[in-house]
Amino acid sequence: MSSYKLHSVFAIILGLLxxxxxxxxxxxxxxANFPDNDHKLKKDNVYRLIILSLILFILLHFLKLPYYLAILVCLLGLIFYFSSHRGFTHSIFGVVILSLILYYIIIMSSNLLVLIPGFKSLNNYHILFIMIILILLSLFSLNRKLSPLFIVAMILIYISVPISKLTNISLFFSLLLGLFSHIVLDSFSPSGVKLLNPLSNKKFFKTFGSLMILLLLSLSFFKFRGILYIIFNNLIF
Incomplete structure (x- = not known):
C-alpha cells in the first residue's frame, strides 16, 4: 500500500477512535496528509500555496482587511519550501507549529467567508464554512485520487449527517492528531523520523511508534470514546 494510502487509513481509524x-x-x-508537502514531488503544492498567499494579500488589501490570513498561508508554504523531506515538518515542533497555522487559517478563512452576502442565511453556515475551507486545504494536501472522494464525502456529510458545532479546542486537537499520526506511522519506516528536529538529528524508529500507538489507543478508549467505541460498546453490551 502506498504511503498516502497508509497515512489516510491510519488517520481515519484514529479519527473514528x-x-x-x-x-x-x-x-x-x-x-495527516499535510506533512509530505516537504517532498520534492509535492513542490507544486508549495508553489501554489505561496501564489495563493500573494492573491490573498491583494484581495485583503482591496477589502481593507488585515493581512494575517495571507501571512499564515505564505508562512505555511515557506515552511514546506525550506524543509527537507522528513525534516522539520516531521518533528514534534513542526507538528505543533503546523497545527497552529492550519487552525488559524481555518478560523480566519471562516471569518472571511462571513463577509460574503447571503452566506450566513444558509443552513448550518458555520459548519459549511469549515467544510469549504477543508475542501480547499485538501487541494494542497491530498493525492489527486483522494481529493474528489474527499469533496464528495464532504457534500454527503453536509446533506445527510447532523453535525454539532465544533469547539476551537476540538478543531485544533483534530489537526494535531492527524499531523502527529503521520510521524508515528513514518517512524516504522527504515529511515525513521527526526522527532526533535531542529534541536537534534536523533532518529526515532518503530519502538517509539509502537508506544505512541498504545498511548493513542488508551487515550481514545478511556478519555475520548469516538464512533468506534460507541459501535463496539453497543455490540458488546
Whole structure:
C-alpha cells in the first residue's frame, strides 16, 4: 500500500477512535496528509500555496482587511519550501507549529467567508464554512485520487449527517492528531523520523511508534470514546 494510502487509513481509524463528529474526522484526515508537502514531488503544492498567499494579500488589501490570513498561508508554504523531506515538518515542533497555522487559517478563512452576502442565511453556515475551507486545504494536501472522494464525502456529510458545532479546542486537537499520526506511522519506516528536529538529528524508529500507538489507543478508549467505541460498546453490551 502506498504511503498516502497508509497515512489516510491510519488517520481515519484514529479519527473514528477519538471523535464522534464526522467533521473532526475529516480534519484529522487532512492533517495527516499535510506533512509530505516537504517532498520534492509535492513542490507544486508549495508553489501554489505561496501564489495563493500573494492573491490573498491583494484581495485583503482591496477589502481593507488585515493581512494575517495571507501571512499564515505564505508562512505555511515557506515552511514546506525550506524543509527537507522528513525534516522539520516531521518533528514534534513542526507538528505543533503546523497545527497552529492550519487552525488559524481555518478560523480566519471562516471569518472571511462571513463577509460574503447571503452566506450566513444558509443552513448550518458555520459548519459549511469549515467544510469549504477543508475542501480547499485538501487541494494542497491530498493525492489527486483522494481529493474528489474527499469533496464528495464532504457534500454527503453536509446533506445527510447532523453535525454539532465544533469547539476551537476540538478543531485544533483534530489537526494535531492527524499531523502527529503521520510521524508515528513514518517512524516504522527504515529511515525513521527526526522527532526533535531542529534541536537534534536523533532518529526515532518503530519502538517509539509502537508506544505512541498504545498511548493513542488508551487515550481514545478511556478519555475520548469516538464512533468506534460507541459501535463496539453497543455490540458488546
Amino acid at each position: 477519538f471523535f464522534q463528529n464526522p467533521l473532526l474526522i475529516a480534519t484529522c484526515f487532512i492533517g
